[in-house]
Amino acid sequence: VGVVATTQVGGGRSVVVATMLEMLAMYVQNRLCRTSPVQVEVGGEVIDVQMDDMRALLAAVEMEKAHSRVVVMGLDCEWAKHTQTVDLIQICVCESVVTLCKRSGMKEEVRRGLTLLMADKSIVKVGAGVKGDAVRLSALIGSPIYSCFDLADANMEVEKEETREGEKRGRRKKGDERLSLAKLCEKYTGKRLDKPEHIRRGNWAVEVLNEDQVKYGAADALISFRVGVKLIAKMSRKSRSDLRARDLDNLLFDVYEQKKEGNKKKERRERGGASGSGGGGRQKRSYMEVIAARKTPLYENCRMESPDGVLLCTCSAKRCEWYLKKGIATLTSTSPTTIRLLHRPSGYPSKSESYYRTVKANACVVCGSEEECLKKYIVPHCYRKHFPSLLKERRSHDVLLFCKCCHHAASKEEEKLRSAIAECAGIPLLRPIPKRGIDLAKKKAKEAAKTLLKCKTGEARLPTVRQEELHSRLTSYLISQDMPAPPPLHCASLKGVLEEVTQLNAVVVNTDYTSHEEEVVKAIVEGRLEVKDIAAAANTGLSLLSSWEKEEERAGSSVPFLSLQHFEQLWRAHFLTSLRPQHLPVGWKVEHTKGEA
Structure with missing residues (x-):
């Protein structure tokens, strides 16, 4: 319509009329076609x-x-x-x-x-x-x-x-x-x-x-x-x-x-270094590049039944194959894969505990995205590995799927709670004593041996005076370690000694080192650190305080490691309040305990 108006209407008004007609045509088309x-x-x-x-x-x-x-x-x-x-x-x-x-x-x-x-x-x-x-x-x-x-x-x-x-x-x-x-x-x-x-x-x-x-x-x-x-x-x-x-x-x-x-700066970084250099310098990889998504689904939702046909749990295909290979179960269905145990299980899941029997989606529990998902421990592994063996048995309740975006957000929230724990407990994340150290004397002897070995093989050339200095340094170290002195520089047997010294490990593990996580778990078990104090300091999981007090009054010392179970619940509550997941599996709950599992 606009083109026709432009050709038929003469003078300066043609453009105005054409524009108005184009707007009218666009409006009509929009009314007919828009969503x-x-x-x-x-x-x-x-x-x-x-x-x-x-x-x-x-x-x-x-x-x-x-x-x-x-x-x-x-x-x-x-x-x-x-x-x-x-x-x-x-x-x-x-x-x-x-x-x-x-x-x-x-x-x-x-x-x-x-x-x-x-x-x-x-x-x-x-x-x-x-x-x-x-x-x-x-x-x-x-x-x-x-x-x-x-x-x-x-x-x-x-x-x-x-x-x-x-x-x-x-x-x-x-x-x-x-x-x-x-x-x-x-x-x-x-x-x-x-x-x-x-x-x-x-x-x-x-x-x-x-x-x-x-x-x-x-x-x-x-x-x-x-x-x-x-x-x-x-x-x-x-x-x-x-x-x-x-x-x-x-x-x-x-x-x-x-x-x-x-x-x-970004352009120079993309070119691989400083301005004018075409070299390919190492670039810092982003969080999304560092973490790798799963290539296979986490949940295969195979079914495991008791001899009387009661659904015990959902599991992976690999686990089903193991039971079948051992001859302790039979295959009853292939869609979905279902096995039936030939022996009576040690226990049956309660009606209130449905998490291990529910079919789980291979999607992010926070946003529901199914792209590039990977699993994450709700209770960080760095703390959990110091738990007693009773609480470290394989359980999938606290292992959930996240997309890369939500995984990154969850990691940031995790660090916030770790910092609050460190402040409340007075146990800094960075320990005053390093986990590993360097034996400087051994390191210098190793470096001297490497340099002399290069001179022996012809890879490097050094003045005789400098070679004698390095040989003297190597000799001093070996004698201090009650080892025989190396042969003189001109001896062919020196090469074998140099090769042995270059294999020395200068890294020393500090036996007095204890990690922040180990100290925190130890303090909780010994009663020197109250989980409710952590909750108050971090302003998270406060709704659990009353139930914890009732459990402590009711159970006393009869429930082993009750404080660590509360520590687990604190992490789950922090996850819920900070990320507000919208796609949690049915039956997942903060108060999940080892007894229910």
């Missing part, structure tokens, strides 16, 4: 959120351009900290249009639309810390991003101006700090922006976002838009109606151009 919006509640308001609907977004931008030379776009991105790759782009160009674009499965139409919007200098991209978002988004779409407007920087400029005016009136000076989006929202809109930690650090790379993630992403884009409009108007000393009639260059003096130019 249904998702309605979410943000700050007490119900708004429509479009998922990957670039047509609706472009149409809204054109409508804004028709009324104003300044189009404000709220922009925010979400990504996993250890990958630094954008997983979700949140955009808001008016009160009624919020669009979320996912990286996974991104269509070419969406990518082209993002490229056009980000390269349009008449669209001001506003957000708190938008510079960081722009760098990552630029790398994703392969295009520069222009006219970015950092709300935190703009707020600081406004505060500086207000401070100067306030000083003239004798008012107190304001603090000079960068505010987060939540604080900017409270300051400029008077509303509170909830940003739950477990959602912020969640898995944004999932195929389908849950309702909380959609609400979180939409709120960030919408609030960025609203705060941006207020800040730009405040800096211009005009209302938004006047803003439309003003020139962008004169009004937004701090709008900057964000190009896809990497950090110089």
